[in-house]
Amino acid sequence: MASPDSSILPAVVRDHQREILQQWIAEQSSGSNARSDLLSDAELRQQSSEFLQLFREAVQAGNLGNVMGTEWQGVRELLATVSKANAIRGFTPIDTATFVLSLKRPLFQQLTTDAGSDADLLARETWTVTTVLDSLALFTTEVFQRSREEVISRQQQELMELSTPVVKLWDGILAVPLIGTLDSARTQVVMESLLQRIVDTEAGIAIIDIAGVPTVDTLVAQHLIKTVAAARLMGAECIISGIRPQIAQTIVHLGVELVGAVTKATLADAILYALRQSGWSVSRGRS
Amino acid sequence: MDRIPILKMGPFLLVTIQVDMHDRLALSLQDDLAERIASTEARGVLIDISSLEIVDSFIGRVLANIAAVSRVLDAQTVVVGMQPAVAITLVELGLSLPGVRTALNVERGMELLRAALESETLGSDGDASTAF
CATH class of the missing domain: 1.10.490 (Globin-like)
Known part of the structure; x- marks a missing residue:
């Protein structure tokens, strides 16, 4: 025992x-x-x-x-x-x-x-x-x-990445801040919501900000070009902003041309350009 | 056979497509429009496709052709009021209508045509306004 x-x-x-x-x-x-x-x-x-x-x-x-x-x-x-x-x-x-x-x-x-x-x-x-x-x-x-x-x-996290709001910046100016990877399914969502908003607000200019897109390869560029082309067909001009230096280099290395879109380094530049295009002028008041 | 009416508004022609475009209709529109541009010496053509809900590659090509023909006849073409779904379809089909100018609605399209005409009559560079 x-x-x-x-x-x-x-x-x-x-x-x-x-x-x-x-x-x-x-x-x-x-x-x-x-x-x-x-x-x-x-x-x-x-x-x-x-x-x-x-x-x-x-x-x-x-x-x-x-x-x-x-x-x-x-x-x-x-x-x-x-x-x-x-x-x-x-x-x-x-x-x-x-x-x-x-x-x-x-x-x-x-x-x-x-x-x-x-x-x-x-x-x-x-x-x-x-x-x-x-x-x-x-x-x-x-x-x-x-x-x-x-x-x-x-x-x-994936859901958050999926939600892409189209925001109205000014009369006739829309902005889409893209955050996260841009795949074809997501491009479809972005494109549809952007085009619908263009119809709803009669916006003439759409700013696509890609500062939150981690990488841009040929596929992503292709998607951007498609979105720009579709917006143009509706009669709206597209500005692509938020292009980081590395991304600009990648785009050039890949030989991609963002046809039909005005490109700006920052969203601020894009907004200024959009305002000027639609006839607004921006000036600082008394400081 | 039904035809799509072509309205004359000053120096411009206005086409409003209110029915579903089938292939014969599209072709007859292309012919009629060429005739009318020549006979009225129109300087601009405005095609309103806001009621058009279905496009295929053929209609897309006809639109591009109409624009090309009008350009040859010295008239600018503006396509207005394209539906989002139509725009996406055309892009997916690879038809981004390079020679065609676009606007959101008839009003904006008219403005565009007027501005183009003005810049031409003022003798400034007309090509610059013929955006991609």
Whole structure:
């Protein structure tokens, strides 16, 4: 019989790793939470055996009270990977936590067999296993949630990039401050909203500010040219402003010509030009 | 066969396309317009396509042709009131109508034609106002 301080868990996991794994996989794939639609049997088997191997090493190293300790580093890393993958694949947090929690039954069975008639030992071991697995399950939930939050914040950022307001600067002068990468889908949105606003406000001049566009390649330039051409067809003149020195160099290196558009270095220059074009003059009042 | 009416307004001709342009109609407009420019000695042509909702590459080409023909006959062409969807379609088709001047509405188009005519009669450089 083992002394009260020492746990039989390391020995149990070491000696019966194979049986536990079998039962655990059976448990996972038979339960009501089995997600064979999202995870193949082979993947499940690999995940489970990897986890059990690391779990065994961690248990052998001791420190069963604190799963945040260095002994559990490997286990935590594996769980983090699994949780992240699950979050992306569309598992629920329950599915992810169940991955760990379903290990309880096989372990308890094995402990019951090994503890024999020693009720105290069994109760103690059960408690140890429960706390360890619960902490690990909570850990997966936390990682799961964090990955989901990452997904959400990324989507928010993309949404923000997508929203391109067309602002009215002056009577007959519109501006589109472009921020973020300009792909064809986005160009379509920009073009449509700009042209619609040209119709609505009867604007004769549209300023496209590309200061927020990180890179300009031939495709982006092509999109700009298309927008300019479409605006011209409607009878509005386009000014492209906010061209950074590097971008100006890139445009020249690529051999792109922004046909039909007036280009200005800054939005301020563009506004001044637009005002003059529409007959306004700007002068400073008394300072 | 229906025809698109061509109205004379001083030195300019005004064409308002109110129906869906089919190919024959477009061709007959091109012929009629050439005739009228010659007979009236018009100095400018204003084509209002604000009611035109569908264009294809053929109509786009006819518009470009009309502009080219008028230019040969010494009349400027201004296309006004193009719908956003039409503009996008033409650009996607690769027809950005290089020789054609554009304006937002009939009023602006008339201003444009008048300004062009004035600058011509004043003897200043007429080509400069013939924007791309």
